[in-house]
Amino acid sequence: MARSYAxxxxxxxxRVLNLWPRYWSHLGDTLSAVGVIAFTLVSxxxxxxxxxxxxLTTRRA
Incomplete structure (x- = not known):
């Protein structure tokens, strides 16, 4: 369920970032798509x- 939220x-x-075109308009289609994919992977x-x-944080003996 948490992955679905991500x-x-x-x-x-x-969609919210598309409201400010000055951030995305200069990138072009390819870099915008790479940005969305990278944002998905990071989330x-x-x-x-x-x-x-x-x-990840506990030690194993």
């Missing part, structure tokens, strides 16, 4: 780190 956040935030990575934080 992907939804990507779509919502990209999924943050969610996965958050979900697995305890396993």
């Amino acid at each position: 992907v939804t956040f990507t779509f919502v935030s990209s 999924l990575l943050v969610v996965d780190i958050g979900l697995n934080w305890r396993e």
Whole structure:
């Protein structure tokens, strides 16, 4: 469920950023698409780190 929220956040935030064309108009279509893909991957990575934080930070003997 958290990953679904992360992907939804990507779509919502990209729509909000489209309201300010000065940030996106100079990039072109290719770089805008790469930016959305990178934002999606980063949001999924943050969610996965958050979900697995305890396993990542505990020591194993």
